[in-house]
Amino acid sequence: MPMRAALILLAALALASGPGSAAGKDPVRVGFLTVNSGALAAGGRQMHEGLTLYLKQHGNKLAGRDIEVITLDTAGQPATTRTRTQEAVERYNVHVIIGPLAAFEALAINDYVRQAKVPVISPSAAAEDLTQRNPNPWFVRAVGSSAQFNQPFGEYAAKTLKYKRIATIGDDFAFGHETTAGFQRTFEDNGGKVVQKLWSPLNVADYGSYIAQIKPDVDAVYASFAGANGLRFLRQYAEYGLKGKVPVLGNMTTVDEGILKNMGDEAVGVVSSGWYSAAIDNPDNRKFVEAVRAAYGADPGYYTAGAYTAAMFLDLALQKVKGKVEDKEAFMKALRSVHVENGFRGPIRIDEYGNPVLNVYIRKVERKDGRLQNTVIQTVPDVSQFWKYQPKEFLAQPVYSRDFPPAKHLEP
Amino acid sequence: MRFWLVQSLNGLALGGLLFLLSSGFSLIFGLMRVANLTHGAYFMLGAYVGLSVLNAGYGFWVAVAAGAAAIALLGGVLERVLLRKLSGRTLSQVLVTLGIAFIISDASLLVWSGDPMPLPMPPSLTGAVAIFGGYFPRYRLAVVGISLLVAVLLWLLLERTRVGAMIRAGVDDMEMARALGIPVPRLFTAVFCLGAALAGMGGVLGGPILSVYPGLDMDMLPLALIVLILGGAGSLPGALLGSFFIGFLYTFGQALLPDLAYVILFLPMVAAIALRPKGLFARAA
Numbered sequence: 160m161p162m163r164a165a166l167i168l169l170a171a172l173a174l175a176s177g178p179g180s181a182a183g184k185d186p187v188r189v190g191f192l193t194v195n196s197g198a199l200a201a202g203g204r205q206m207h208e209g210l211t212l213y214l215k216q217h218g219n220k221l222a223g224r225d226i227e228v229i230t231l232d233t234a235g236q237p238a239t240t241r242t243r244t245q246e247a248v249e250r251y252n253v254h255v256i257i258g259p260l261a262a263f264e265a266l267a268i269n270d271y272v273r274q275a276k277v278p279v280i281s282p283s284a285a286a287e288d289l290t291q292r293n294p295n296p297w298f299v300r301a302v303g304s305s306a307q308f309n310q311p312f313g314e315y316a317a318k319t320l321k322y323k324r325i326a327t328i329g330d331d332f333a334f335g336h337e338t339t340a341g342f343q344r345t346f347e348d349n350g351g352k353v354v355q356k357l358w359s360p361l362n363v364a365d366y367g368s369y370i371a372q373i374k375p376d377v378d379a380v381y382a383s384f385a386g387a388n389g390l391r392f393l394r395q396y397a398e399y400g401l402k403g404k405v406p407v408l409g410n411m412t413t414v415d416e417g418i419l420k421n422m423g424d425e426a427v428g429v430v431s432s433g434w435y436s437a438a439i440d441n442p443d444n445r446k447f448v449e450a451v452r453a454a455y456g457a458d459p460g461y462y463t464a465g466a467y468t469a470a471m472f473l474d475l476a477l478q479k480v481k482g483k484v485e486d487k488e489a490f491m492k493a494l495r496s497v498h499v500e501n502g503f504r505g506p507i508r509i510d511e512y513g514n515p516v517l518n519v520y521i522r523k524v525e526r527k528d529g530r531l532q533n534t535v536i537q538t539v540p541d542v543s544q545f546w547k548y549q550p551k552e553f554l555a556q557p558v559y560s561r562d563f564p565p566a567k568h569l570e571p
Numbered sequence: 572m573r574f575w576l577v578q579s580l581n582g583l584a585l586g587g588l589l590f591l592l593s594s595g596f597s598l599i600f601g602l603m604r605v606a607n608l609t610h611g612a613y614f615m616l617g618a619y620v621g622l623s624v625l626n627a628g629y630g631f632w633v634a635v636a637a638g639a640a641a642i643a644l645l646g647g648v649l650e651r652v653l654l655r656k657l658s659g660r661t662l663s664q665v666l667v668t669l670g671i672a673f674i675i676s677d678a679s680l681l682v683w684s685g686d687p688m689p690l691p692m693p694p695s696l697t698g699a700v701a702i703f704g705g706y707f708p709r710y711r712l713a714v715v716g717i718s719l720l721v722a723v724l725l726w727l728l729l730e731r732t733r734v735g736a737m738i739r740a741g742v743d744d745m746e747m748a749r750a751l752g753i754p755v756p757r758l759f760t761a762v763f764c765l766g767a768a769l770a771g772m773g774g775v776l777g778g779p780i781l782s783v784y785p786g787l788d789m790d791m792l793p794l795a796l797i798v799l800i801l802g803g804a805g806s807l808p809g810a811l812l813g814s815f816f817i818g819f820l821y822t823f824g825q826a827l828l829p830d831l832a833y834v835i836l837f838l839p840m841v842a843a844i845a846l847r848p849k850g851l852f853a854r855a856a
Contacts, residue, residue: 198786201685387687
């Protein structure tokens with residue numbers, strides 16, 4: 160790797176100093192921050208697949224310019240992510256960064272990105288404040304913020320599913336807190352009550368002790384998990400005989416396509432919400448899913464679709480500036496005004512904070528043609544990260560967390 | 572009532588799994604003075620091997636045996652080829668075992684991809700049994716039973732056989748055992764194989780509960796360390812008591828003191844190191 164890196168560097172230097180070099184001829188250098196090792200590696204691989212597929216479909220040329228992807232492994236560590244980002248910017252002179260995977264990685268590079276003024280397209284990291292109280296002008300998100308796709312879901316649970324009392328359980332980290340908080344807020348605003356909140360450590364060995372605590376008389380359990388945890392939780396939930404007795408509502412990643420393929424009957428019937436489902440029924444998505452299946456033998460989920468969208472954003476912005484990525488301000492402006500008329504995820508536009516306004520899909524896990532899928536049962540169009548609240552009011556409140564909004568209806 | 576009963580059973584089930592994980596860890600440490608940091612990786616690799624065997628169409632118990640055998644072999648080879656060369660150099664051994672743990676986890680990522688995968692349960696043990704109006708998974712009861720059975724077998728091995736006597740002698744006083752003509756090198760390999768086999772078996776048995784995913788190794792290793800510290804090195808009753816103690820503490824701690832979920836395990840470890848550095852349940856020397 161160092162050898163290769165040195166070669167790339169040499170090549171970059173040669174190109175930059177060569178007499179024939181002019182903006183528009185060199186490739187656009189994309190720093191791709193992903194995770195190739197450790198617990199998050201599955202997500203990293205899927206991100207890689209999404210990005211690679213988009214570039215392959217476009218002959219590795221966007222807006223007439225070759226694309227050179229420099230892949231950097233952050234190992235899922237914030238400190239490494241920071242070093243890798245610096246490496247991408249200062250050593251490889253990347254024009255734009257796609258990545259990183261996890262919210263805490265994105266937060267770790269937040270300050271550096273401002274200082275280095277390098278455009279970042281986030282294919283995955285969903286932390287609320289990156290596009291809210293502390294928006295970074297060099298950051299644009301290709302996926303929904305954590306609460307964005309859960310706020311419509313809380314309302315759906317109260318109004319459509321007519322649930323009154325719900326228990327929540329989730330990963331005890333920012334993504335779990337923010338998703339659950341968004342759900343809780345709109346659920347309670349529409350007359351529901353969250354009567355129990357459980358938080359399990361991210362690397363908990365066993366959900367048994369948590370599942371045994373769930374109040375048996377609630378209408379449903381809202382489960383917000385990421386990575387492998389959704390798989391483990393749902394299996395153990397069925398193991399304890401709760402499946403079929405108390406329905407499970409999930410956040411997008413609890414039943415993400417990336418792990419759904421390894422799930423069994425325990426997942427069937429789980430209703431969840433997200434900004435994507437491999438089962439969205441439109442021609443673009445059918446084509447996209449077909450291509451992913453052909454290339455990688457699996458359905459696309461959160462990470463694949465996120466990275467594919469990030470590549471699409473890059474493409475659209477490059478087209479707008481006619482490939483002149485070197486003009487950073489103009490390119491960033493183009494990135495932040497990306498508008499997808501009607502793509503595989505439906506229409507997407509970017510709000511003034513760098514976060515997409517998008518369709519949210521309410522999905523239900525069903526078995527179809529021998530495989531599990533997230534069948535779309537309702538599409539909520541044009542969902543902003545602020546949902547139906549006024550941005551000003553929304554931003555005046557503290558960011559969603561473990562304790563905000565406060566749970567007023569907890570039962571002992 | 573239901574709460575206490577179900578949580579107690581949970582504690583027992585987790586304790587059983589921890590015993591399979593940590594009994595081998597404790598034996599190896601007790602005899603060889605090597606904190607074998609590959610142990611978590613053995614556990615995970617055992618689960619992956621079991622998964623492959625299951626996917627190849629064999630039954631669950633074949634998978635358990637295959638997991639144990641494969642990891643025993645791996646452990647034996649590593650001991651012969653690497654650890655033996657470093658005998659007496661504790662720090663080097665610890666670093667080597669940690670390095671191997673990283674290699675195993677990256678190799679697993681390569682072979683089995685990073686997708687988390689569940690191990691299917693044996694069909695005869697699926698479902699839940701009704702207890703006091705609540706439910707408890709049948710499989711977990713089986714795990715408790717199996718771990719107790721393993722404990723008894725290990726006890727018989729250590730207390731009632733010649734090999735066991737040699738191992739005990741080695742744990743108590745290595746130099747003396749050597750002087751008496753006990754074939755210590757062969758004993759080391761045997762114990763290393765045994766410890767690795769237990770971890771591999773534990774991985775397969777734990778698979779239906781924990782699933783197998785990258786990172787499982789590093790999730791399990793600290794638990795084995797805590798049990799070792801509480802139970803005392805090389806002590807079978809210590810490992811058993813320590814495992815069930817941790818199983819209960821983990822389960823009830825998370826249920827009753829959810830805000831302490833992260834530290835609950837480490838408090839008794841700190842206490843043990845400060846007050847009884849040889850372990851709460853260590854044998855009198």
